[in-house]
Amino acid sequence: MAGDFRDALFAKHRATLEQAMQAARSRAYFSAYPEAPSGRIYGETAKADADAGFAALLAKPFAPGARQVGAEVSPWGPALRITYPSEDVATLVARAEEAAPAWAEASPEHRAGVCLEILHRLNRDSFLMAQAVMHTTGQGWAMAFQAGGPHAQDRGLEAVAYAMEELGKIPGAVRWSKPAGKETLNLDKTFRVIPRGIGLVIGCATFPTWNGYPGLFADLATGNAVIVKPHPAAILPLALTVRTARAVLAEAGFPEDVVQLAPDTADAPLAAELARHPAIGIVDFTGGPAFGGWLRTHVAGAKPLHTEEAGINPVVLHSTADFAGLCRNLAFSLSLYSGQMCTAPQNLFVPSGGIMTESGPKAFDEVAQALAAAVDALLADPARAAGVLGTVQNPATLDRIAAARGLGRVVRDSGTVEMPGFAQARSATPLIVAVEAADRAAWGEERFGPIAFLIRCKDADEALALAAASVREKGAITALVHSTDEAFLQRAETAFARAGVALSENLCGGLFVNQSAAFSDYHVSGANPAGTSCLTDAAFVANRFHIAMARRPAAA
Structure with a gap:
C-alpha cells in the first residue's frame, strides 16, 4: 500500500x-x-x-x-x-x-x-x-x-x-x-x-x-x-x-x-x-x-x-596581525573556481597609506605585491592550480578579463594554467588591477570571473564607507574586513549590517569568505540588490x- x-x-x-x-x-x-x-x-x-x-x-x-x-x-x-x-x-x-x-x-x-x-x-x-x-x-x-x-x-x-x-x-x-x-x-x-x-x-x-x-x-x-x-x-x-x-x-x-x-x-x-x-x-x-x-x-x-x-563583494583592509595569512587567504578566495562564485570577493579597499601589520606598516604597493605573490605561490603547482581554479564556465568571461586589463594598473595579469589530462580546458588565473577610489566606472559594477580591484582610498574610514555604500547600491552577498582595532570592527559590523550583507572578519586560516554553511549561515540577505x-x-x-x-x- x-x-x-x-x-x-x-x-x-x-x-x-x-x-x-x-x-x-x-x-x-x-x-x-x-x-x-x-x-x-x-x-x-x-x-x-x-x-x-x-x-x-x-x-x-x-x-x-x-x-x-x-x-x-x-x-x-x-x-x-x-x-x-x-x-x-x-x-x-x-x-x-x-x-x-x-x-x-x-x-x-x-x-x-x-x-x-x-x-x-x-x-x-x-x-x-x-x-x-x-x-x-x-x-x-x-x-x-x-x-x-x-x-x-x-x-x-x-x-x-x-x-x-x-x-x-x-x-x-x-x-x-x-x-x-x-x-x-x-x-x-x-x-x-x-x-x-x-x-x-x-x-x-x-x-x-x-x-x-x-x-x-x-x-x-x-x-x-x-x-x-x-x-x-x-x-x-x-x-x-x-x-x-x-x-x-x-x-x-x-x-x-x-x-x-x-x-x-x-x-x-x-x-x-x-x-x-x-x-x-x-x-x-x-x-x-x-x-x-x-x-x-x-x-x-x-x-x-x-x-x-549579482553583487560586488567588498574587502576592507585596515590592519592585521598576520599579514602572510591574510594574503594567503585572500589569494585562495580570489582563485577558487576562478572567481565564479557569488561569494567571491571583487573589490579590495586599501588605504593609500597602506595598512599596519605585525611586522610594521605595509604600503599600498607592498600590499599589492604581496597579494600577487601569494596568488602566484598558490598556483605554482599545476595539479593544485587545476583543482583550485577549475575552468572558466563561459567563454564571455575571458573577454571580460581582457577588457578589465584596461581599467587600471595591472598588478597581476591573468594567464592560463596547464590542466593535466585536459588539453582543451578553458583556464584563467586571477587578474588584479589597481585603481583609484574615484574610478567608480572600473570597480562599481560586477565583473564576473577572476577579476579583482585594489582600490586606493584616502584612509580606512573612506574604505569602509565606500565598501558599505557599494553594497547598498549594487548589492553584495559577502563582505570581509581585516582589522586589529575592535572599535573599527564594530563600525564595520554596523555599516555592513545596515547594508544587509554577511560579514566575515580577520580570516587568515582555513576558513574563507567564499564559504557558506547550511543550517548556520544565512546565505544572501534579501536586504540589498544582490537578491530578493x-x-x-x-x-x-x-x-x-x-x-x-x-x-x-x-x-x-
Whole structure:
C-alpha cells in the first residue's frame, strides 16, 4: 500500500529531519551528508561506477522524447552530446496541474519523507553528480563533488527543515470555545495548507544544484508541484536530480509529474514564458541581474519571487596581525573556481597609506605585491592550480578579463594554467588591477570571473564607507574586513549590517569568505540588490503556501 510506504519513508528519515530542524534553530554545525569523497563512506567502487555511469550518458538521449534539445560542452574540453526531451510550456503546465492535487493533499510528513528519500538517493549518487557538475560548470572535481553533492543536499534538507518548522505551527483541527454570558460558543475548526501553485526553479550555469535545491525542496515540502528549468549550459545535474525525484515519487504512489524538467536552448528560452504563466505560483531564480531585473519588473508582486543575482563583494583592509595569512587567504578566495562564485570577493579597499601589520606598516604597493605573490605561490603547482581554479564556465568571461586589463594598473595579469589530462580546458588565473577610489566606472559594477580591484582610498574610514555604500547600491552577498582595532570592527559590523550583507572578519586560516554553511549561515540577505530572499529562513518557505480554514458549530 502507498500509505505504508510513505509512512516507512518518513520513519526512515525522521531522525535526520529532527536533527536538521534543531540545527536550523541553534545555528550549530550540522551536515547530514558526508563531504569527503571516500570509498569507505560511499563504497569502494563508487568512483569507478560513477565514471562508467557518466560515460554511459554521453552522446545519446537522456530520456526518450519526440523533441530533443541539448548542446552542453564541458569547460574542460569535450562536448557532452547529451540531448533531453523538451516540451512546450502548455504541456508542462498541464502535466503539473494534473499531478499537483495528489501531492497537495498528502500530509506534510509524507511529503517530507519523499523529499528526504530523494536527497538520500542523490547523496548515494554524489560521485556521478560530481562528474555532471564538473563537466557542465567547469568546477574542479573535488569542488564539484562537495558543492554539487553533499553541500547542495544539505541546502535541500535545510529547506525541508524550515518548511516543516513552519507547517508544524499550523494545527490540523482545534475545538474553539468562547465564554458568552451564560453559554459557551463552541466551534470545531480545521486548517488546511493550500499550495501557492506550480513552483518554477530556474537554474544557473555555475552552481545548478547548490543554488537550485533550496527552491526545489522548499516547494515540494510545502505541497507545490515543480517545474525545473535548467540553464542550457548545465542541464545534466538537474536532469539527474529530476530523474531521481520522479523515481521516488512513483514508488511512493504519487504522480511523477509532480516534478518535471524543462530544458531549453539559448535561442528558444522558456524561462520568461513560464514565469509569466498564471499557473506558476512561485519563482526561484539564480543568475545575472539582467534577467533578474526582468523578473522583478514582470513577476514580483504578482507571485513570490526568490532571486540570487549579482553583487560586488567588498574587502576592507585596515590592519592585521598576520599579514602572510591574510594574503594567503585572500589569494585562495580570489582563485577558487576562478572567481565564479557569488561569494567571491571583487573589490579590495586599501588605504593609500597602506595598512599596519605585525611586522610594521605595509604600503599600498607592498600590499599589492604581496597579494600577487601569494596568488602566484598558490598556483605554482599545476595539479593544485587545476583543482583550485577549475575552468572558466563561459567563454564571455575571458573577454571580460581582457577588457578589465584596461581599467587600471595591472598588478597581476591573468594567464592560463596547464590542466593535466585536459588539453582543451578553458583556464584563467586571477587578474588584479589597481585603481583609484574615484574610478567608480572600473570597480562599481560586477565583473564576473577572476577579476579583482585594489582600490586606493584616502584612509580606512573612506574604505569602509565606500565598501558599505557599494553594497547598498549594487548589492553584495559577502563582505570581509581585516582589522586589529575592535572599535573599527564594530563600525564595520554596523555599516555592513545596515547594508544587509554577511560579514566575515580577520580570516587568515582555513576558513574563507567564499564559504557558506547550511543550517548556520544565512546565505544572501534579501536586504540589498544582490537578491530578493535569504537562503534559508522562515520567509523563504512561509510564502509558498496559504492556509484555508473551515469551521462549524461543535457537536454536542
